[in-house]
Amino acid sequence: MSVTNIDPEIIRLLKGSGARMTQKRQRILEALSSFDRPATAEEVRERAGLAPSDLVTVYRNLEAFQKVQILQRLPLENGTHLFELTAPGEHYHHLICRHCHKAERLDVCLSKSMEAKAKAKGFSQISHLLEVYGVCEDCRA
Amino acid sequence: MSVTNIDPEIIRLLKGSGARMTQKRQRILEALSSFDRPATAEEVRERAGLAPSDLVTVYRNLEAFQKVQILQRLPLENGTHLFELTAPGEHYHHLICRHCHKAERLDVCLSKSMEAKAKAKGFSQISHLLEVYGVCEDCRA
DNA sequence: ATTATTGCAAACCCTTTGCAACTTA
DNA sequence: TAAGTTGCAAAGGGTTTGCAATAAT
Numbered sequence: 001m002s003v004t005n006i007d008p009e010i011i012r013l014l015k016g017s018g019a020r021m022t023q024k025r026q027r028i029l030e031a032l033s034s035f036d037r038p039a040t041a042e043e044v045r046e047r048a049g050l051a052p053s054d055l056v057t058v059y060r061n062l063e064a065f066q067k068v069q070i071l072q073r074l075p076l077e078n079g080t081h082l083f084e085l086t087a088p089g090e091h092y093h094h095l096i097c098r099h100c101h102k103a104e105r106l107d108v109c110l111s112k113s114m115e116a117k118a119k120a121k122g123f124s125q126i127s128h129l130l131e132v133y134g135v136c137e138d139c140r141a
Numbered sequence: 142m143s144v145t146n147i148d149p150e151i152i153r154l155l156k157g158s159g160a161r162m163t164q165k166r167q168r169i170l171e172a173l174s175s176f177d178r179p180a181t182a183e184e185v186r187e188r189a190g191l192a193p194s195d196l197v198t199v200y201r202n203l204e205a206f207q208k209v210q211i212l213q214r215l216p217l218e219n220g221t222h223l224f225e226l227t228a229p230g231e232h233y234h235h236l237i238c239r240h241c242h243k244a245e246r247l248d249v250c251l252s253k254s255m256e257a258k259a260k261a262k263g264f265s266q267i268s269h270l271l272e273v274y275g276v277c278e279d280c281r282a
Numbered sequence: 283a284t285t286a287t288t289g290c291a292a293a294c295c296c297t298t299t300g301c302a303a304c305t306t307a
Numbered sequence: 308t309a310a311g312t313t314g315c316a317a318a319g320g321g322t323t324t325g326c327a328a329t330a331a332t
Contacts, residue, residue, distance in 0.1 A: 020286055020331045041321080057288060059322060064287095075216045077268070079297080080321060095259050104262070108251070114273050118236050121245070123275030127218070130271045132255050134264030161306045161311055182296080198313060200297060205312095220322075221296065 005030060013068045013088055024050065028061045029085075037103045038074050038082030038094070077133055093130040099139035106132065146171060154209045154229055165191065169202045170226075178244045179215050179223030179235070218274055234271040240280035247273065 006029045011021065019025070031048035032039070039047070045058045062083055065071035069089050074082040074096070082101060086092060094103040110128055118126045147170045152162065160166070172189035173180070180188070186199045203224055206212035210230050215223040215237070223242060227233060235244040251269055259267045 018286075022287065022331070024288075053289070053291095055321095056290085056323085060287080063323095075220075075270070077270075079216075079220065079222075081220075095255075095262065095264065097264070098266075106255075106258075108255075110249070110271075110273075114247075114249075117247075118273055118275050121236065122278030123236065123238070123273075124281055125239075126273060126275040128271075128273040129216075129218075130251075130269070132251075132259055132264075132267060132269040134259050134267040137263030140265060159311075163305070163312065165313075194314075194316095196296095197298085197315085201312080204298095 006033065009088055010070050010085075013070060014064070017064075017068045019064055019068075024048070024054070024057055025061055025064075028058055029065075032065075032071070032083065032085045035084075037101055038072075038084035038096070039101070040080065040082060044083060074131060075129070093132075095132045095134065097136035097139055098133050099135055102136055102138075106130070147174065150229060151211050151226075154211060155205070158205075158209045160205055160209075165189070165195070165198055166202055166205075169199055170206075173206075173212070173224065173226045176225075178242055179213075179225040179237070180242070181221065181223060185224060215272060216270070234273075236273045236275065238277035238280055239274050240276055243277055243279075247271070 027048040168189040
């Protein structure tokens with residue numbers, strides 16, 4: 001029950017940032033890692049076994065996770081977001097189904113070329129977004 | 142005053158979709174085309190010389206423009222959006238300053254390879270998002 | 283003890299919607 | 308006159324914030 005399947009490195013990073021390991025935080029982490037696709041905040045809350053009113057806590061934790069770069073936030077076309085645990089410092093790009101949010105990672109990434117180009121133009125604190133959206137076979141009307 | 146600098150093709154497309162050319166719509170189009178960068182809905186409203194309460198009208202028009210594919214909506218990292226007129230049916234990718242929204246178009250686009258890959262995986266109605274964010278030289282602290 | 287986290291409640295803010303009045307074609 | 312558009316006012320809905328109570332180190 002209290003045994004976690006969370007990557008120790010993730011726990012180390014969180015503690016290193018001054019964070020404490022609460023039961024809810026642990027549950028949220030476990031919930032996140034149990035998904036095989038990026039999930040909404042609400043889905044995370046539910047899978048973590050938290051009450052609806054705990055959605056705030058979920059958001060606060062997601063923010064904390066993002067700060068230590070173990071979580072990625074993906075924008076959907078409707079203005080909402082999906083969240084996904086990442087290897088520390090990594091980020092991914094996806095092919096995402098607009099309906100069921102099933103997603104698979106794409107093996108493309110522009111980090112190098114893009115960041116170089118952006119830096120050459122005087123930009124700093126560079127990040128980028130690359131996502132492909134569609135409707136998957138199962139969700140096709 | 143009533144002379145518009147709007148691409149006739151755009152007007153043709155709008156009319157073809159059943160839209161009517163009202164004064165406000167025209168002003169919104171002109172405002173959009175006057176920007177040298179993607180703009181927020183609020184910025185469009187202001188530049189169009191519309192009252193704050195007309196922001197609704199701006200949004201409704203932006204939606205109409207998007208439908209005929211002469212406008213692109215770009216998500217920012219904070220959950221809001223920028224809007225930009227496009228050549229009919231086209232779309233662009235950008236290097237955008239998080240602070241001033243200054244943007245330049247990137248000469249990369251994944252349409253072909255990505256859409257092919259996505260189709261091969263059974264996806265339909267494919268679209269994609271590719272934006273690079275940073276802080277430009279002028280906005281650097 | 284000290285500092286982080288949670289709980290509750292409410293605010294935020296961009297964006298959307300309903301419906302009646304008003305234009306455009 | 309028929310259909311699209313605007314005005315007004317309000318709701319939506321994901322996300323954030325303030326502050327006191329609580330839990331972790």
